[in-house]
Amino acid sequence: MTTTSNSKPRLYSFWRSSAAFRVRIALNLKGIPCDITPVHITKSGGAQFDLDYSEKNPTHLVPLFEDGKVSIHQSLAIIEYLEETHPNPRLLPTSPEDRAWVRSLAMDIACDIHPINNLRVLRYLVKNVGSTNETKDTWYQHWIKLGLNSLEKQLSTDSRVRRFAYGDQPGLVEACLVPQLFNALSSGMDLTPYPSLVKILHECLKLPAFMDASWEKQIDAEGLNPSIPPQK
Amino acid sequence: MTTTSNSKPRLYSFWRSSAAFRVRIALNLKGIPCDITPVHITKSGGAQFDLDYSEKNPTHLVPLFEDGKVSIHQSLAIIEYLEETHPNPRLLPTSPEDRAWVRSLAMDIACDIHPINNLRVLRYLVKNVGSTNETKDTWYQHWIKLGLNSLEKQLSTDSRVRRFAYGDQPGLVEACLVPQLFNALSSGMDLTPYPSLVKILHECLKLPAFMDASWEKQIDAEGLNPSIPPQK
Numbered sequence: 001m002t003t004t005s006n007s008k009p010r011l012y013s014f015w016r017s018s019a020a021f022r023v024r025i026a027l028n029l030k031g032i033p034c035d036i037t038p039v040h041i042t043k044s045g046g047a048q049f050d051l052d053y054s055e056k057n058p059t060h061l062v063p064l065f066e067d068g069k070v071s072i073h074q075s076l077a078i079i080e081y082l083e084e085t086h087p088n089p090r091l092l093p094t095s096p097e098d099r100a101w102v103r104s105l106a107m108d109i110a111c112d113i114h115p116i117n118n119l120r121v122l123r124y125l126v127k128n129v130g131s132t133n134e135t136k137d138t139w140y141q142h143w144i145k146l147g148l149n150s151l152e153k154q155l156s157t158d159s160r161v162r163r164f165a166y167g168d169q170p171g172l173v174e175a176c177l178v179p180q181l182f183n184a185l186s187s188g189m190d191l192t193p194y195p196s197l198v199k200i201l202h203e204c205l206k207l208p209a210f211m212d213a214s215w216e217k218q219i220d221a222e223g224l225n226p227s228i229p230p231q232k
Numbered sequence: 233m234t235t236t237s238n239s240k241p242r243l244y245s246f247w248r249s250s251a252a253f254r255v256r257i258a259l260n261l262k263g264i265p266c267d268i269t270p271v272h273i274t275k276s277g278g279a280q281f282d283l284d285y286s287e288k289n290p291t292h293l294v295p296l297f298e299d300g301k302v303s304i305h306q307s308l309a310i311i312e313y314l315e316e317t318h319p320n321p322r323l324l325p326t327s328p329e330d331r332a333w334v335r336s337l338a339m340d341i342a343c344d345i346h347p348i349n350n351l352r353v354l355r356y357l358v359k360n361v362g363s364t365n366e367t368k369d370t371w372y373q374h375w376i377k378l379g380l381n382s383l384e385k386q387l388s389t390d391s392r393v394r395r396f397a398y399g400d401q402p403g404l405v406e407a408c409l410v411p412q413l414f415n416a417l418s419s420g421m422d423l424t425p426y427p428s429l430v431k432i433l434h435e436c437l438k439l440p441a442f443m444d445a446s447w448e449k450q451i452d453a454e455g456l457n458p459s460i461p462p463q464k
Contacts, residue, residue, distance in 0.1 A: 058382040059340060070329040074343065077335035084328040096316040097302040103309035107342075108291060111306065115347045129363050129371065139361065150290040 009067040010035045012053065015218035017041065018114055018179030019075040020063035024213035025175040026079045030086050038220035039064075041119060061118075076110050079172060091171035098160065102172050105154065105165060109176040113147035117183070137187065144184050148194050151177070155196040163203050170204055178204050182215065185226035195232060202231045242267045244285065244296040247450035249273065250346055250411035251307040252295035256445035257407040258311045262318050270452035271296075273351060293350075308342050311404060323403035330392065334404050337386065337397060341408040345379035349415070369419065376416050380426050383409070388428040395435050402436055410436050414447065417458035427464060434463045 011027070013020040013036050027034050039062050040047040047053060048060045057064040057073045064071065065078040067085075072078045083091050092099050115121070117140050125131040125139060155161050165173035181201050184191065191198050204210040205228060211217065216224045243259070245252040245268050259266050271294050272279040279285060280292040289296040289305045296303065297310040299317075304310045315323050324331050347353070349372050357363040357371060392398050397405035413433050416423065423430050436442040437460060443449065448456045 058385040059344065059379075060382075061344070070332065072332040072336055074336040074339040076343075077332045077339055080335060081328050081332040084331065096313050099316065100302065100304040100309045100313040103312060104304055104306040107306040107309055110339075111308075111343045111347050112291065112293070115343050116353060121348060124371070124374070125361070128374075129357070129361060129367055131361050135361055139356070142356070142360075147291075150292075153290040 008033050008035050012037050012039045012062055012064040014039050014041045014062050015215050015221045017062045018183055021179035022075045022175045023063050023078050025210055026082055028209035028213050030082055093166055102166050105173045106176045108147055109180045113143055116143045140187055141189055152194045152196050174204050178210055182226055191229055198231055240265050240267050241299040244269050244271045244294055246271050246273045246294050247447050247453045249294045250415055253411035254307045254407045255295050255310050257442055258314055260441035260445050262314055264318055325398055334398050337405045338408045341412045345375055348375045372419055373421055384426045384428055406436050410442055414458055423461055430463055
């Protein structure tokens, strides 16, 4: 790491934040020791709006990663930074076309599923649009289903998929996929239509890098991981 | 370019799609000739759902970029691919920390503003949530304002900002920022609270790479660019 001091990097995290979960997985896969500071984004008022945190991260979102004087607040930008400063093990392939494929899959989740279902969006939907809780829950699953349909199609047909999305080592895709599937399961979604994704989920959860990053293992955890459906 | 044939790459684009606009800017900045195939995403039924296009791009979104056998459907993944295969001029800095900063700013737009305001989300809001058009318009501007507030804060205080977000050459940030500001202006938003962003917008629009990628210059254009407010 290009730390400007000998101190460990620090991740501002929330146990159930899927963007923070992505970074925790990446840190674990690379074996980078990191201090965690919880940011309680669901408490009344939201710790992400506290003055200290707002000064560090004007987006008022988690995660935030600090490495010496370097401060990065977008999960995929953090993971790309970890990849560049700590290249082994690699979380992205080496060829531009395969890197593009992996990044596209990751962004299908990080751009086109998760942001539409973020806490602030769900809250706005109820408070400002007047959505019922039922309509909000339907909204939540609608965007996940659309995204998972496309991911299943891509991951069930591409020859690069083996044990994981790209070959036999987990990387950027899995760091995004596992948190997204946790969210889906927690909302009660049936993952039967997504056997390729469930297969990868099972492979990931065999690894301490994923389990140690999971909800129930966090110092600020207030609940357990969702039940994982058996592989068919 | 690592094309597998001598043919030019092809971009599936829509004149008003801000994700396609980003890629058009990047191609122009790098001087990469590219064929454009319009995908009329706002027509009845939506050309993004046509069988041919769905086979190529199961996300049913634009853009899609084809370079020989390589096919990429996320705008930022396409731009990273262009950066890796055609490195000059650079659209990202060289140091990991500066690359992370640039990527974070780009993702503030590409993950946390635009997807929440995408055509499909706005349609779902009206059709499935029962939102009025007025509530939908308020929604649209709400997420843009939140995002631009944070971008203005970052770009008004960081010493890396000069003529552009990172130094004196435009890059990934501008490729995302200009399309987002076009959307904001088109919705009638007042950009007075964002002088740093408007300054960069003016610098960009002096350049043919940006103007040639803009709405009214596209072969499928059905309207003009928004009026650009004077710089104060």
